[in-house]
Amino acid sequence: MTEPAVLVENIRKRYKDTVAVDDVSFRVDPGEVLGVLGVNGAGKSTTIELVAGLRAPDSGSVRVLGLDPRKDRKAVRQLLGVQLQEAQLHDALTVSELVDMYRSFYSDPRSADEVIEMVELGGKRDTRFESLSGGQQQRLSIALALVGRPRVVILDELTTGLDPRARRRIWAAIEALTEESVILVSHAMDEVQRLCDRVVLLDAGRIVAEGTPADVVSQAGAANLEEAFVAITGHDLDADEDEEDVA
Numbered sequence: 001m002t003e004p005a006v007l008v009e010n011i012r013k014r015y016k017d018t019v020a021v022d023d024v025s026f027r028v029d030p031g032e033v034l035g036v037l038g039v040n041g042a043g044k045s046t047t048i049e050l051v052a053g054l055r056a057p058d059s060g061s062v063r064v065l066g067l068d069p070r071k072d073r074k075a076v077r078q079l080l081g082v083q084l085q086e087a088q089l090h091d092a093l094t095v096s097e098l099v100d101m102y103r104s105f106y107s108d109p110r111s112a113d114e115v116i117e118m119v120e121l122g123g124k125r126d127t128r129f130e131s132l133s134g135g136q137q138q139r140l141s142i143a144l145a146l147v148g149r150p151r152v153v154i155l156d157e158l159t160t161g162l163d164p165r166a167r168r169r170i171w172a173a174i175e176a177l178t179e180e181s182v183i184l185v186s187h188a189m190d191e192v193q194r195l196c197d198r199v200v201l202l203d204a205g206r207i208v209a210e211g212t213p214a215d216v217v218s219q220a221g222a223a224n225l226e227e228a229f230v231a232i233t234g235h236d237l238d239a240d241e242d243e244e245d246v247a
């Protein structure tokens, strides 16, 4: 069997009274795109922060290309590209300066032109981050996740807030990543249907369904992924888990 790109086994993470991730296991094979779905508060961000080594699990284990992202931090950083929601970037730096700074972190980075063109920011090279629109900032954060030619890419809310044309461009860029393994957190079922080979559906920190999008739809006896999501979790797509008890 090929070595998984990402192997997550029985991870748990608790914040005070909240069990955010509760015995979650999954694998991502080389070249595969895994979607991580769930309503707000289901545990998606915590899960990917554990995969990226930004947090330590209370128990369980995470391996990225066989390495422990907390213990083998330096090696994993060269192999992993992470785009998080609301990336904190230096506001006063321009697009070109940020790309150059990120390129300097990696041994074999993509060229600045390639990454800037991937997200169509060629006309914004000399614009400061703070002066970009929200969608442009988001496109830049995706570009920065791909600068180091990562073998594993984590993308959180890939195209939230982007217009339809920008979404299609970003999807095409992700589809062009045929060698890379991708974990994609998304609320957008059209995006998941188009990009993901498999999905895991989280609810209150636990995996409640997994498989190909078609498997999940048929397990739920639903007509499409959105209906399957609602049938399995009992939540609407834009619901908030913390509000579920409010009758």
Ligand SMILES: Nc1ncnc2c1ncn2[C@@H]1O[C@H](COP(=O)(O)OP(=O)(O)OP(=O)(O)O)[C@@H](O)[C@H]1O
Residues within 6 Å of the ligand: 015, 016, 018, 019, 020, 038, 039, 040, 041, 042, 043, 044, 045, 046, 047, 242
């Ligand atoms: N730093 C923290 N301290 C305390 N509780 C937290 C913290 N981060 C997350 N939580 C709680 O853990 C649970 C899971 O949160 P998480 O952010 O992982 O969910 P999510 O599925 O990514 O949600 P969203 O879609 O809103 O980003 C929620 O109940 C949240 O309130």
